[in-house]
Structures are given as structure tokens and as C-alpha cells.
Amino acid sequence: MPSICKNKVPISPCAENTINPIRALVDNLVVRPNPDKQLLRLSIGDPSVFGNFNPPPQLFKAVSDNLQTSCYGYGPAHGLEPVRAAIATFYNTDSSPITSEDVYVTSGCSDALRIAIDVLGSDKRNILLPKPGFSLYQTICGNRGIEGRFYDLLPHNDWAIDLEDLESKIDNNTAAILVTNPSNPCGSAFSVKHQLDIIKLADKHNIPIIADEIYKDMVFDGESKSFGELSVNVPVISCGGLAKRWLVPGWRVGWLIVHDKHERLSEVRDGITRLCQVIIGSNMLVQGAIPQILETVPQSFYDDTLARLKKAADIFYSKLSKIPQLRPTMPQGAMYMMVEIKVDQFHDVNDDMEFVEKLISEQSVFPLPANIFGMPNYIRLVLTAPEEIITEACSRISEFCSAHSVSPPNKKSRS
Template sequence: MRQPVCKNLVPISHCAEHTLNPIRKLVDNLKINPNPDKSFLRLSIGDPSVFGNFNPPPEVISAVSEALTTSCYGYVPAHGLVAAREAIAQYYTTPKSTLTSEDIYIASGCSDALRIAMDCLGDSDRHILLPRPGFSLYQTIAGNRGIPVKFYDLDPNNNWTVNLKQLESLIDGNTAAILVTNPSNPCGSAFSVQHQLEIIAVAEKYGLPIIADEIYQGMVFEGDSRSFGELSDNVPVLSCGGLAKRWLVPGWRVGWLIAHDRHGRLATVRGGLTRLCQVIIGSNVLVQAAIPKILANVPQSFYTATLTKLKKAAEILYSELQDCPQLRPIMPQGAMYMMVEIKVDMLEDIANHMEFVEKLITEQSVFPLPANIFGIPNYVRLVLTVPEDILREACHRILEFCAQHKAKVLRKKSRTDISPMLSS
């Protein structure tokens, strides 16, 4: 029986209407028709657990297993178990930045910590400055909460450093905060300490707090890149982190927000953070109970091994792609990603990076993530957590794809080059 057509549709809220996940929208609209004769290689998923080659250490598993025998079955304080908050505070305390459990707010993953921070500082008439390119979830959160945003640019020709002059030009009396990502998703960049201090100086000049997405803190291949909260003397910093990436358990959904506030400027904000944590009555208690042992027992050798594998993957991608005229890979400095510029003017029948991705999927069954969802056109993001054999096969197919399209461009160019000679 045919269902009657409803003439009086139930309306949705402003919140629902303005909640948009750019990655979901892109994937839903992307023409994904892989070549049936080739295995489908996904270089698009930022989940280290997908391929089974990046696994959490046994100390993490045993910590949760042991927590099952404790009485962590009921509600706890909405902003986190005291023992877990104490362990996080101790783990991130440095000689320059001393933390206590009162500085820690546990959330349902780093994404939730970011939501809490943005919701607490931003408002309908107070905008937040976001990096471009930047993690698309920032816009999802802002749109959902009705918070306006402005974008400051990162320089792809200088390891994705912040354009400080442009950043400063965006600041006015209605600016609520500057959000920074370090190390970066999607760029794979890691700011030098000097550049971090330069960003902090801009925030201090205008009396602004910083929201620091530091889910990849400690995941730097070389050099000394530290937390913004540790480096800041006068600027209050809300640092967002969690277990997802460094401990390779993104599905466990436990993150934290750390309030670095040496001069008490966040006194009112702290109350707001606590109330916002109460919206969902806290995060996963079982995993919270395991945090003290996770932070205390995982050996440094695990972190080192993870970074070694990620760096090797970055080196493979860079070495394989760097000599391709149609591509410009940018060597990452940390995190789990590499950005690659697509020189579409050197490719036949490809107008932009979206067409590049769609045709690459159709012809070669390779799926990189188009970077327009991060705010920058004609780039793609590749993940570094893919096994080496898949990485090399993907590179081989990408190079074959570019060579095939390049040949058409060269033939077209040669005809253009000789036409003036023929007319003369």
C-alpha cells in the first residue's frame, strides 16, 4: 500500500539544520566507483586501528581489563574520576607548568573536549579564529552551536606555519579565542617552539585565550614541539587531548581538557567547563578508571616505535611521489598525515582535486581524501598508518595515473608549441 504524502512535515531545529560534518558530506557526494579489477586502497581514513598494523600496547589492554574488577559501574563526577584527573595532571606537569586535578576536565574523546572549549568561549556574537587548512570538526562544532568563525591561513611553502600578519588582521573586539592545532591534522606539521611563542605573543597582545587541539602532542618525528600551555606565561590555554591517537584507541572515546591558567583569568570559565561536562554526565568510566595505569605503565619504547613506523611511512610516500611533476608532497613533521598538492594544470581532463580523486578511484581504486574539506583546494591528505606494502602499491598506482594523464597534456602542449611555426 502506498504511503500517503505528508503535507505538514515536522520542522527541525536550528541546531540540527546547521550541524554538518564536511567529511560525511563529501564522502556521501563523491563518486566512488572503484576499478573492479584492482583492490580498493583507502588512504583516507584517520583511524590507526583500521589495518591492524598499529595496535595499543599490552599495558593499555591490561589496565582496562583490571579496571573491570573494580567498582567503576556507576556515575562519577561529570568532569571525571578524581584518580584519573590526578594522573593526567601529573603526566602533563612540567617544571614550568604545574597542574592539579582541578585543572583537568575529562570528556568523551578529544572531539568532545574541543566542543566544550568552543562552547564555553564562543557565542553567537563572539567568533573563534580557526586554522586553514584545519580539522573539519571545528566547523561542525561551531555551526551546531551558532558560533561564527574566521579563518587564518597556514603557509604550505613554510611547513604550514601561521601567517601571523593575517591572523592579527582578523582580530577585533568580538574575537573570543584563537584555536591552534599542533601537531596538525590534516597537515602533519609541528610548530617550532619559536613559532609557538610567536602565536602566543599575538594572543597576549590582544588579551585572547588559546584553544589548543593537542591530540597529537608528543607525536613529533624530530625537534622540540611542546604544549602551548607549558610555553605560555600569561595567555590562558585550554589544551585538548586524549587517548585516541598516541595510545591508538580512538574508539574508546576518552579525552581531556587541561586548563593552563597561571593568573586566574579562567576563574569564570572553569565553572562553565564543569557545567558543560554535565550535559552528558561524563565519559566512559571504565576507561577513565584505567587511565592512571595507562599513563604510568606504557613504556617509552612503545611511543618511539610508533613514531618510527609513522616516519618511515612518511618517507616512503615522499620518496615515491616527490619526482612526479603533477604532484608536490609536503614532508610531515609529526602526527599521522601528509598533504600532497595536485598540480591540476598539468593533468588532462582534470579541472580540480575532486575530479582527480574521483578518476583516481575509478581508474586505480585508490582513495585519498580531498583537502577542500579542510579548507584548501587542489590538495589531498594521505594517512601514514597504512601498511608499507599498501603504501607502495598506492604510490605505484598514483604515479601510473599521473603518467597516463600527463602524456595527454604533453601531446596537447606539443601541438600548441608548433602551431606558431606552422602559421609563419
Template sequence: MPDLQLIAAQDSSTHPPVKEVNVGSKREWNVRASPAVGRSRNPIRETLASITANQPSCSKTPINLGLGDPTHYPLHPPPPAAIEAVAKAVIGGGSNGYLNGVGSTEARQAVVDYHGRWDRVKYDISDIVLTHGVGQGLDLLFSVMIPPASVERSNILLPRPGFAQYTALLANLDAEIRYYDCVEEKDWEVDLEMIDTLCDENTRAILVNNPSNPCGSNYSRQALKDILEIADKHKVPIIADEIYGHMTWSSPFTPLASLSTSVPIITLSGLSKRFLVPGWRFGWLCLHDPLGVASSIKSGMQCWGNRFMGPNSLIQSALPSILATEPEWYDEVINKIELLAKIVYQGISDAPGLSTTFPSGAMYSFVKIDTAAFPSIRDDVAFATALYDEQAVFVLPGLCFGMPGYFRIVLGTPSEVMVDVIGRIQEFCDEHSVRD
């Protein structure tokens, strides 16, 4: 049997004695969340919860036009082929396992075929990364493109007004956010001079959202060419959020990548809006790199894709059938949204103290409030709060999009519901406005 005392003596000669613990001191719990949590709040969800926390004072049925969810009422049934394909994937039992983190070959090829057919842009499947919706696609892309501040200073250009999630997703990164204006008098197209001024050697990307949320605009071909010219001048890639691509009615949609012969374009798209299935959480990234200067971004997208092991395997299996949906189905959806756009435009034009441009894309109308016409209402948040309380209609204040003094209406209800909404808004404005 070993001599335990000898072993202990030898051990103490090579290791310092353990310090005595002061049993009188008491350590307190110090469990903390990162400060990034506070900066990453989603103002859309928070505003919805705040304004609708209490029941309206009126007896009317509440109508929620705050969230861009086309299934809430619903606007239109999803493509029948999509439902059949998902059901087949579930029943077949062969789509339950892990897939390549960037997406299966078949699903990515379906995305390649889809954009080749609709956008006239040629991609290779290696240019495609599938994601858990466009939100996660943005998160992935921002993480790949923006370096830590300790390594390199950087900035990114975002539109104003713009989708609130952009800022929320950037909150835990180190990039400086620079906002460029979209000009209402020019149908919400971008302030080109402002973009040119804001770009510098530290600009990592310009984000362009077209068709626009919240503006409901569809940029002209020339406007997109002008943006590309500035990006080429500064040698800055463009992130093209085109989740509402081809959801237009006044004029055709122009994919930004279809115009670029030099500027790298990373296009984001998905199923949530055009296919009316936001809860399926399925999106993708497409890299168009005409000069082959963005290979590190391509590798980064693939690396980050494998961190999440790809989106839902059932939807990946069904994707070829979903993306092959016949054009006639899309036409039915667009005709309904266009009708809603006309109802809202005419109704807002007849409401005292409000004005709007006619939307031509996406599924939104962005309405301007003449604050001088409503002396008892201090701002857009107060307007939305009072409208919900008195008329049971929820609209999202412009503050959520970096544009106080406006509110957004979602064009996603049956037409008779929207007629009711407009009547309530007009009644509210008649009650609160002061005419000259």
C-alpha cells in the same frame, strides 16, 4: 451527594466558555529539524560516502587512506598495559557506575601526571575535565566560550587548512568564524600578520592545531612564541588542539601551554591518536591560566562536564596504567609513521603533477595538485574520485579542509601497503598528466 448542576453553574460563571472547534479545518504535520543540522554536516564522512559509493572499475583491492584511523589496517597494536588495564576494570566489576561528571579524581590525577611528565606543565586536578573524545571536548569548550548572538557578538579564529569538525561543531552556535592561513612555503606555519589583523574586541579564542591535521606540520618553538605574543597583545585565550602531541620525528614537540606566562591556554588531548585507540572515545581538557583571568571558563568547563556525566567509567579506571605507557612503545609507533612519511614524500616527489612538503608530525601528508598538469581533471574532488575508480585508492580532497587543490594521505598503514599506494598514484598520474 453534591448538586452537580449548581457546581457546573458556578464554574461557568468564573471561566469563559470553551470556543467551538471548527471541525472542517485540518491541521497538517509540521515536524522540522533545526536549520543547524544542515550546517553541521561532516564533510569528511560525506565525501567518503560519496566517492566510495560505487565499486572501483579496476580489480585492485581498495585501500582507504581517507580517515585518520590508525586501527584500520592496523598501524601498530595498542600499549599492552592499556589492554590489560581495561580487561582488569571489566573483570573486577568495580568500575560500572556513575562517576563525577568531570571525571574521577584518580583519572584526572593521571592526566595531571601525564602532562607534568611529557609537557612540563603543572596542572591541578580542578583544571582537568574528561570528555568523550576530543570532539566532544571541542563541543563542550565552544559551548562554554561562545555567547548567544542576542547577548554579545563574537568571533573565533580557525586555521586554514584545518580539521573540518571545527566548523561543524560551531554551526549551531552564533560565532562568526574567521580563518587564518597556514603557509605551505613556511612548512604550514601560521600567517602571523593575518592573525593579528583578524583579532578584535569580539574575538573569543584563537584555535591552534599542532601538530597539524591535515598538514602534518610541527610548529617551531619560535612560531608558537609569536602566536602567544599576538594573543597576549589582544588579550585572547588560545584553544590548543594537541591530540597529536609528541607524535613528531624531525624535531621535538613543544606544548603551547609550556611557553605561556600570561595567555590562558585550554589544551585538548586524548587517547585516540597517540595511543591508537580512537574507538575508545576518550579525551580531556586542561586549563593553563597563569594570571588567573579565566576562572569563568574553568567553572563553565566543570558545569558542562556534569551535563554528560563523564566518559566511559572503564577507561577512567584504566587511565593511570594507560598514561604510564613506557616511552619505548611510543618510539616504535613514531618510527613506523616516519618511515611512511619518507615513502610518501619520495613517491609524491616522483609523481608528475604532484608535490608535498615533508611531514614532521601527526600522521598525514598534504599533497598539492598542479591542476594545469591534469587537463581532464577539474579539481581535487574529481582527482580523488577518479583515483578511487581507477586505482581503488581513497584519499580525502583538500576541499574538506577548506583548501581546494590538495588531498590528504593518512600515514597509518603497514609500509608495504603504502608502497603499493604510491605505485598506484604514480601510475594514475602518468596516465592523466600532461608533461611540458
């Protein structure tokens, strides 16, 4: 009888170096919540989780109408021309005119980011990433052997970029600066002045910008624009999609928009097209519905979504600001809030991971520890929960902090 080989088959370096910190934490967490309390998940930025943020009916009608067409075959790998034209029209501005030739349809914004990083980065070139920042950037770079160099955001300055730190990370092998605006995980939205300062720095060093703008136009107060709209000389590759603003993260359709006023990215454009061919295009049913979606969804839907997210942020900020052991930062956009944990004011909590584990086991409240975004001793909360859940979560967090706070010093008795 022939012998049977039982040697383990090794995985590739590509697989071994692929780590998504958020999914790894959420999928593998072994802490048991308190069985006497409903688990309140404030961890994942999926607006569909609680059932209170729903897509507008125009989206379902657009997809339903598209079912009557020949939407079941392959299309161009970089997207149907009418779809690319509709996206270009939706985002076109006088200062940065774009056409269908500047748009590439992808399988979600994550795929757009993958393509943008792939087309510019290599194992010999580095890409500058925000810290704290969306952990997928590091996942994509690590998977491909691209060095991700982290530049700091300033927590006490509305998470603005530390421009001195950013410039210190640039060298001759820097392929791109990746920026997120509005931000996951910070909930920040850069001022136009700050955006122009970032563009000026990129221009000084002749470095293109990759702009993660999946939360574009989701700004509560103030003005924040697309980097491509503001840039005069610096090429910008903007990544966006349907997931967040239209509340359909599971539909997996995104896009890249190339802003290149001086035609510096001619080779890059060809590279983007080739990289789109890896998966032979995105979902044909959904992408075919995009022109109708962009044309028919009313402004009132976008306004209502923002108003409800802003109200959730106000509730969180008002209640958490009253807890001495925490310091929330008021969001300016997107769907998130970052909260600092003052670990020196707890007698048995040493870092954000321990805070989250104990909060889950005692109070059944699950925020994300921000060390997975590169920011220890912070937590990230999502703003998409219903008001009653937010209020209940804040009450439980307050109770938890009180129970674990440093005991006040004993008063000396009078003799």
C-alpha cells in the same frame, strides 16, 4: 474517519547547521572503485583500519583490571579525581605546573573541543580557526551559531601560521584563537620559536588560546611543545585524549587541561564543569583505567609508533616527489601528509575533488580532497597504512598522473 496529517516535521536550525565535511564525503561518496583493484583507503585517520598499528597490551590489561572494580555507575561529570590527578602528573612541567583541578575528562578529544568552543564562543563572539584545519572545528561552530573566522597556514613554509593574516582577523569580539599542533590535516609541528610568536600575538590582544593537542609528543624531528607549557600570560585550554597516541580512537576518552597562571579563567572553569554535565561524564570503564595506562605503557611503544609513522612519511615523500604533477610536503608529526595537485599539468583534472573521484574509479585509491579542510587542489594521505599498501598506492597514483598529464607538445618534423 479523522484526517491524517502528512505535513513534514521540520528539523531545528541546530541540526540543519550541523555539517561534518569528512563524514559527509566518506559516508555518501557514490564513485565506484575499479572492481579489478583492491580499494586502498588512505582517507580516514583511524590507526586501527589496517590492523598494523595496535594498542600496547598494557591498555587491555588496564581495562581488564578495571572491570573488577565498581566501574559501572555514574561518576563525577568532569572525571574521577584519581584519573584527573594521573593526567595532571603525566603532563606536569616545571614551567606550567598543573593539578587535578586543572583537568576535565571528556568523551574523546572531539568532546573536549566542543566544550572549549562552547565555553568561550557565542553567537556574538568569533573564534579564529586554521585554514587548512580539522573540519570538526567548523562543524562545532556552525552547530552553535558561532562565527568561525579562518586564518591562513603557509603551505610552502611547513604550514606555519601566517601571523599577519591571523592578526588581521582579530577584532573586539574575538573569543579565542584555536591552534592545532601537531596538525591534522597538515602533518606539521610548529617550532618553539613559532609557538612563542603565536603566544606573543595572543598576549598583545588579550585573547586566550584553544590548543588542539591530540597529537602532542607525536613529532618526528625537532622540538614542539604544548602551548600551555610555553605560555606565561596567555590562558591556554589544551585538548587531548587517548585516541591517537595510544591508538584507540573508539574508546572515546579525552581531556581538557586548563593552563591559567594568573587565574583569568575562574568563570570559564565553572562553565567547563557545567558543560561536562551535559552528558554526565565520559566512559567510566576506560577512564578508570587511565592511571594504570599512563603508568605502565613503556616509552618504547611511543618511540616505535613514531618511527613507523616517520618511515611511512619517508616512503610517501620519496615516491610522490618523483611525480611531476604532484608536490608533497614532508610531514613533521601526527599521522598525515598533504600533497599539492598541480592542476595545470593535467588535461582533464580541474580540482582536487575531480582528482580523487577519478583516482578512485580508475585506480581504487582513496585519499581525502583537501578542499574539505579549506585547501583546494591538495589531497591528504594517512601514514598508518602498511608499507606494501603505501608502495602500491604510490605506484597507482603515478600511473594515474601519467595517464592524465598534459600531453607533451608535438615536435616539429624536419623539412
